[in-house]
Amino acid sequence: MELRNIAIVGAGVMGSGIAQVSAMSGYSVTLTDVSASQLDKAKRFINGGLGKLVQKGKLTPEKVDSILAQIKMNDRLDESVRDADLVVEAAFENLDLKQKIFKDLEKYCKSAAILGSNTSALPITEIASVTKSGNRLIGIHFMNPVPLMKGVEVIQGQLTSNETVETTLGYVRSLGKEPIIAIDYAGFIVSRLLDVLMNEVVKMVQEGNKPEDIDRAMELCAGHPMGPCKLLDLVGAEIAMHGMETMERDFGERYKPHPLLKKRVLAGLLGKKTGQGFYKYE
Ligand SMILES: NC(=O)c1ccc[n+]([C@@H]2O[C@H](COP(=O)([O-])OP(=O)(O)OC[C@H]3O[C@@H](n4cnc5c(N)ncnc54)[C@H](O)[C@@H]3O)[C@@H](O)[C@H]2O)c1
Missing domain, CATH: 3.40.50.720 (NAD(P)-binding Rossmann-like Domain)
Structure with missing residues (x-):
């Protein structure tokens, strides 16, 4: 066609x-x-x-x-x-x-x-x-x-x-x-892996890690082109939260979005889209 x-x-x-x-x-x-x-x-x-x-x-x-x-x-x-x-x-x-x-x-x-x-x-x-x-x-x-x-x-x-x-x-x-x-399961390949990573950094920030340090660690030590806090800001916190919710519904508890991720979405801290996430944007 x-x-x-x-x-x-x-x-x-x-x-x-x-x-x-x-x-x-x-x-x-x-x-x-x-x-x-x-x-x-x-x-x-x-x-x-x-x-x-x-x-x-x-x-x-x-x-x-x-x-x-x-x-x-x-x-x-x-x-x-x-x-x-x-x-x-x-x-x-x-x-x-x-x-x-x-x-x-x-x-x-x-x-x-x-x-x-x-x-x-x-x-x-x-x-x-x-x-x-x-x-x-x-x-x-x-x-x-x-x-x-x-x-x-x-x-x-x-x-x-x-x-x-x-x-x-x-x-x-x-x-x-x-x-x-x-394959057609919740999260496919990319979101199934990346949403979990981005959900985890929300917990790590709550535990006291600085977003800058998490990002530098993953860029310099794991070779990621962009650290997960920057990535969450780019993607939008609501996109990661909805992804986790879909996967929790289909695969269970281990995909539960962290309460702080939900709170950040409710507060409008979506990232680049709203001008503020872990970092501030013009
Ligand atoms: N942001 C990312 O990094 C990313 C990456 C891959 C896939 N996605 C997916 O792409 C989709 C869009 O994400 P986004 O980040 O661009 O969202 P966004 O919030 O930037 O844009 C969504 C747009 O849809 C419009 N909209 C809402 N209801 C509509 C309707 N009935 N008809 C026409 N338009 C309507 C809204 O007005 C808004 O402009 C989502 O399904 C998301 O999961 C997002």
């Missing part, structure tokens, strides 16, 4: 990045969000991202204009996804919300369109269970920051057809990224 039009649902950190890399690879992109102000923010975010590539000599200013012209912003879901050959949903990490979005996508999309979710941890089969489109519903788990991270997990739900998988692998490769097949 040939892909030309990509629709992204949810214009937050991930949706903006997925829109940017899709447009850079020549796709016609529609980015939609329930919040019009979020669409403005996404526009600034994508402009900024492309501007950095110009500064590094990786893009010409003319190319930036043509990439931006390929991204349409629209706060109406029905209009945004009507012509899409492939949709990537990147709304909040909440099962009920995602199920509702996919029921709407079934109504508004072409019957052959691939329906992808960028969920970090929710099983694809569970999202698909309220739809009649399990054969074309698939996990396409991009990593943050999308323009920089090379790997993308692709998750085949119980009903996802092999054709959907093949087309999705082609889409991921066309973005210059490498797909990795992950």
